[in-house]
Amino acid sequence: MKKPTIHDVALEAKVTPSTVSRVMNDSNLVKPHTRQRVLEAIKNLGYIPNNTARMFKSGKSHILGLVVSTQHISELSFNAGFQSLFKALTVKAHSEGYNILIITSANADAHSYFEVIKNQVADGFIILSPSANESLPALLDEAGIPYVFNMKYSNKPEEDYYVTSDNFEGGYIAAKYLLDLNHTDIRFIVGLVKGGLMSFNMDRIAGFKKALDEYGVAFSDEMIVPIPGQMEESYNLIHQLFQTHKPTALMISNEITTVAALNYFYDHNYRVPQDVSVIGFGPSEFFRNLRPNLTSVSFDIAWTSNGIVDLLLQRIESKPLTTERSKKPELIIRDSTARNHSTSQNPYSAK
Amino acid sequence: MKKPTIHDVALEAKVTPSTVSRVMNDSNLVKPHTRQRVLEAIKNLGYIPNNTARMFKSGKSHILGLVVSTQHISELSFNAGFQSLFKALTVKAHSEGYNILIITSANADAHSYFEVIKNQVADGFIILSPSANESLPALLDEAGIPYVFNMKYSNKPEEDYYVTSDNFEGGYIAAKYLLDLNHTDIRFIVGLVKGGLMSFNMDRIAGFKKALDEYGVAFSDEMIVPIPGQMEESYNLIHQLFQTHKPTALMISNEITTVAALNYFYDHNYRVPQDVSVIGFGPSEFFRNLRPNLTSVSFDIAWTSNGIVDLLLQRIESKPLTTERSKKPELIIRDSTARNHSTSQNPYSAK
DNA sequence: CTGTTAGCGCGTTCAG
DNA sequence: CTGAACGCGCTAACAG
Numbered sequence: 001m002k003k004p005t006i007h008d009v010a011l012e013a014k015v016t017p018s019t020v021s022r023v024m025n026d027s028n029l030v031k032p033h034t035r036q037r038v039l040e041a042i043k044n045l046g047y048i049p050n051n052t053a054r055m056f057k058s059g060k061s062h063i064l065g066l067v068v069s070t071q072h073i074s075e076l077s078f079n080a081g082f083q084s085l086f087k088a089l090t091v092k093a094h095s096e097g098y099n100i101l102i103i104t105s106a107n108a109d110a111h112s113y114f115e116v117i118k119n120q121v122a123d124g125f126i127i128l129s130p131s132a133n134e135s136l137p138a139l140l141d142e143a144g145i146p147y148v149f150n151m152k153y154s155n156k157p158e159e160d161y162y163v164t165s166d167n168f169e170g171g172y173i174a175a176k177y178l179l180d181l182n183h184t185d186i187r188f189i190v191g192l193v194k195g196g197l198m199s200f201n202m203d204r205i206a207g208f209k210k211a212l213d214e215y216g217v218a219f220s221d222e223m224i225v226p227i228p229g230q231m232e233e234s235y236n237l238i239h240q241l242f243q244t245h246k247p248t249a250l251m252i253s254n255e256i257t258t259v260a261a262l263n264y265f266y267d268h269n270y271r272v273p274q275d276v277s278v279i280g281f282g283p284s285e286f287f288r289n290l291r292p293n294l295t296s297v298s299f300d301i302a303w304t305s306n307g308i309v310d311l312l313l314q315r316i317e318s319k320p321l322t323t324e325r326s327k328k329p330e331l332i333i334r335d336s337t338a339r340n341h342s343t344s345q346n347p348y349s350a351k
Numbered sequence: 352m353k354k355p356t357i358h359d360v361a362l363e364a365k366v367t368p369s370t371v372s373r374v375m376n377d378s379n380l381v382k383p384h385t386r387q388r389v390l391e392a393i394k395n396l397g398y399i400p401n402n403t404a405r406m407f408k409s410g411k412s413h414i415l416g417l418v419v420s421t422q423h424i425s426e427l428s429f430n431a432g433f434q435s436l437f438k439a440l441t442v443k444a445h446s447e448g449y450n451i452l453i454i455t456s457a458n459a460d461a462h463s464y465f466e467v468i469k470n471q472v473a474d475g476f477i478i479l480s481p482s483a484n485e486s487l488p489a490l491l492d493e494a495g496i497p498y499v500f501n502m503k504y505s506n507k508p509e510e511d512y513y514v515t516s517d518n519f520e521g522g523y524i525a526a527k528y529l530l531d532l533n534h535t536d537i538r539f540i541v542g543l544v545k546g547g548l549m550s551f552n553m554d555r556i557a558g559f560k561k562a563l564d565e566y567g568v569a570f571s572d573e574m575i576v577p578i579p580g581q582m583e584e585s586y587n588l589i590h591q592l593f594q595t596h597k598p599t600a601l602m603i604s605n606e607i608t609t610v611a612a613l614n615y616f617y618d619h620n621y622r623v624p625q626d627v628s629v630i631g632f633g634p635s636e637f638f639r640n641l642r643p644n645l646t647s648v649s650f651d652i653a654w655t656s657n658g659i660v661d662l663l664l665q666r667i668e669s670k671p672l673t674t675e676r677s678k679k680p681e682l683i684i685r686d687s688t689a690r691n692h693s694t695s696q697n698p699y700s701a702k
Numbered sequence: 703c704t705g706t707t708a709g710c711g712c713g714t715t716c717a718g
Numbered sequence: 719c720t721g722a723a724c725g726c727g728c729t730a731a732c733a734g
Contacts, residue, residue: 003495005711016721021713031719048494051472053711056407057726061472063452073441076434077637083427083434090424094455099471101414102441102451120450121402121412121472143399144354231640259640266642286428289582289610291617356727367705372729382703404727408710 004045013041024049055121064093064312065122067103067113072129075230080255080286081301082128085150088305089126096313098123110136118143124312126150129198137161146315148308151200161315163307163325165299167200170329171207174251174279174297177331179215182340183249183277187241189261190253192228201253204281208251227257234260242270248340249277255286262290273338284332293334303327355396364392375400406472415444415663416452416473420459423480426581431606431637432652433479436501439656440477447664449474461487469494475663477501480549488512497666499659502551512666514658514676516650518551521680522558525602525630525648528682530566533691534600534628538592540612541604543579552604555632559602578608585611593621599691600628606637613641624689635683644685654678 006024010017015038022030023038030038041047055061066089068082076082090100103125105116113136117125124146130136130153137160140147149162171188178186188208190201197205205224212219227237234257241247242264252258258280265272272278272292280287280296287294304327311323357375361368366389373381374389381389392398406412417440419433427433444451454476456467464487468476475497478487488511491498500513522539529537539559541552548556556575563570578588585608592598593615603609609631616623623629623643631638631647638645655678662674 006713007711017712018714018722019720022720025713029719034720046494048469050711051470052403052407052410052412054713055472056403056710056728057712057714059403059726061403063472070442070445073438076438077431077634078640080428087424087427090453090455091421094421100453102453104441104445118399119402121406121414143397231636263640263642283428285582289429289614291614357729358727368728369706369730370704373704376729380703385704401727405729407712407726408728408730410710 003050004047005050006047008045009038009041009047012045013038061121061123062098063101063122064098064309065101065103065117065120065125067105067117067125067127067130069108069129070104070106071108073102073104075256078231078256078259081282081299084283084286084301085128085305088302089309092306092309096309098309098313110134110139114139114143117145117147124148124316126308126312146312148312148315150304150308151198152203153199161311163304163311163323164200165301165304166326166328167203168207168210170281170297170299171204171209171251172211173207173329173331174281175208175211176214177295177333177337178249178251178277178279179211179217181249181277181337184215184217184340185247186223186249186251187225187247188223188251188253189225189227189238189257191257192226197226204253227254231256231260235264238264242268247276248342249279249337251279251281253281255280255282258282258287258294259290262292262294272336277337277340279337287332287334292336295334295337296332297329298332299329300327354401355398356401357398359396360389360392360398363396364389412472412474413449414452414473415440415449415660416454416468416471416476418454418456418464418468418476418478420480421455421457422459424455426607429582429607429610432633432650435634435637435652436479436656439653440660443657443660447660449660449664461485461490465490465494468496468498475499475667477659477663497663499663499666501655501659502549503554504550512662514655514662514674515551516655517677517679518554519558519561521632521648521650522555522560522602523562524558524680524682525632526559526562527565528646528684528688529600529602529628529630530562530568532600532628532688535566535568535691536598537574537600537602538576538598539574539602539604540576540578540589540608542608543577548577555604578605582607582611586615589615593619598627599693600630600688602630602632604632606631606633609633609638609645610641613643613645623687628688628691630688638683638685643687646685646688647683648680649683650680651678 006017006020009020015034019030019034020038023035072082093100101122103116103120105112127147128150130149137153147161151164152162153160190197209219225241227234238261250261252261270276278294280294282296283301284296284298287296307323311321314321314323357368357371360371366385370381370385371389374386423433441451452473454467454471456463478498478500480501488504498512502515503513504511560570576592578585589612601612603612621627629645631645633647633650634652635647635649638647658674662672665672665674
């Protein structure tokens with residue numbers, strides 16, 4: 001009835017548990033004949049080693065905790081970036097002999113995150129899009145828990161464990177391309193988490209500003225449109241935006257809002273790109289499968305994911321940290337962007 | 352340097368490990384003053400209990416293994432059903448005090464699955480869309496490993512642990528609605544896994560046939576169009592299909608192919624629903640956010656997910672199995688279906 | 703209320 | 719090549 005242990009196998013095979021252990025771990029210190037007997041006993045009893053005990057004994061779980069906010073989980077649909085990340089992390093972890101444990105926390109403050117994390121079994125943690133404040137790394141460091149973020153976290157990158165796309169560059173190349181197409185009346189729609197901007201959006205905005213600056217176009221706060229929600233809320237806010245003033249070009253920092261915008265344009269007979277140019281941010285495959293095909297700043301999420309896992313494993317194994325932290329994205333030009341022929345200027349940024 | 356153990360805390364607080372353990376587990380058998388001392392020692396040393404040891408001791412991991420094929424993982428984008436399931440399972444498991452461990456297997460045969468599963472730490476397993484053959488339940492049962500599938504698995508439901516949507520009903524109501532709209536030239540596109548039909552698609556097809564039968568429309572094999580692939584392959588096969596013969600209505604059993612079909616129609620100026628009616632299968636939110644809004648057979652994935660977790664926990668805790676195994680889906684009528692005015696008949700099913 | 707004792711299942715010494 | 723002995727960190731049973 002009860003599950004057989006290594007001891008039961010030992011009795012059955014007329015050896016000691018040590019020998020069974022050696023067989024289980026492919027030690028070559030076992031005579032073929034003995035091994036044979038043990039193997040048979042294992043089969044007879046249907047013995048399955050207690051993995052918890054093995055973890056306990058070895059001190060390694062071969063599990064990586066993937067920490068995501070419940071908000072993030074609930075945004076899974078149409079959130080192509082998260083999907084790709086999740087997929088690539090899983091595949092990479094698996095190829096390194098690790099499994100992914102999903103850990104969610106309803107509250108995203110540093111203390112809640114830490115509480116949840118420290119009660120988990122994992123060799124290290126991948127923390128996605130932390131909106132927790134800056135004390136989280138300190139808590140984790142103090143507890144000796146290895147972790148890696150998927151974005152810059154503090155303002156001191158040299159103390160920071162993360163692997164990310166170069167978001168500054170992303171904002172920059174998107175804006176530059178639109179400016180080249182004679183757009184100046186641009187809106188940059190960025191997601192909000194709990195009312196605040198994530199670091200990656202701040203970086204994209206900085207890149208956006210740099211491009212404007214290079215082209216002598218004045219920046220104004222109205223160009224940044226924060227969208228604090230999901231599909232429906234995004235849709236409504238796009239509606240509101242276009243009721244007030246129709247920009248000639250949109251940069252949209254998250255995929256859900258991008259879909260919402262395209263749906264809005266479809267429903268209201270705005271033509272993309274004739275009436276409005278649109279640039280998305282995220283994994284290329286996603287935008288290729290939208291209609292119209294979307295010009296997008298394309299992040300190499302497989303690269304990021306591999307880097308995150310590599311860096312984390314280096315930390316876990318106390319090896320030198322050789323992983324590159326950042327990679328430049330690429331602008332993929334498709335059918336959603338066109339030259340601006342109107343004279344429409346950002347009404348707010350008139351010099 | 353080394354992480355402090357319960358023993359170190361005991362020394363620091365001048366008590367025994369048992370007392371520390373009591374404090375950690377909120378036992379009320381500790382004098383407030385002693386508790387205070389222990390709590391301080393814990394804080395001073397930054398003590399974090401060894402979760403592996405706790406798991407080992409208690410024999411429970413509070414982890415549910417989610418077994419998915421690597422193929423499934425790689426189809427994550429646009430696979431709304433899987434996304435919803437994943438999300439809802441995570442949320443539900445979390446609300447029950449469990450975490451989800453992602454387990455993937457490149458090979459989907461029963462033996463590979465079993466090998467992977469038995470080397471994992473989890474109290475039970477949720478096995479998604481198993482394409483493994485029927486021996487998997489037997490292997491699991493023999494090893495005493497609790498599991499639940501997300502679809503009927505064997506042909507003996509009474510021996511089967513699963514919670515699913517009623518797929519027969521799904522196929523039936525979709526076909527019936529199209530028949531009511533005067534469509535007879537219908538194609539039912541179903542996904543293929545490793546060249547075979549999953550049980551849920553077989554059920555949907557059976558429902559489809561029943562409706563045809565009720566309306567006196569002859570079934571022919573050509574009405575079932577297997578699509579063995581992802582976005583691009585789906586797109587090409589839709590193209591091929593419409594080159595050969597244009598049906599007046601499409602039922603599409605998976606979301607990726609649905610998107611591919613809509614993209615194909617967009618690219619080739621087919622109007623939905625004027626030129627072709629389309630019904631999707633999956634979670635409602637997904638189809639509501641497509642353009643045109645898609646009529647769909649809507650599965651209550653939250654219900655299914657909750658049921659899967661409930662049933663699994665009942666098995667884990669050896670409680671009576673009270674969970675319902677199946678729920679009828681609902682047909683949500685939106686903008687992608689219209690009455691057929693042509694006289695086009697399924698050329699293969701002419702009586 | 704607190705301490706003592708014992709053991710979960712396994713792997714790794716160290717002897718032989 | 720195999721066995722005996724020990725301990726990983728924690729908790730539960732039993733004493734006191």
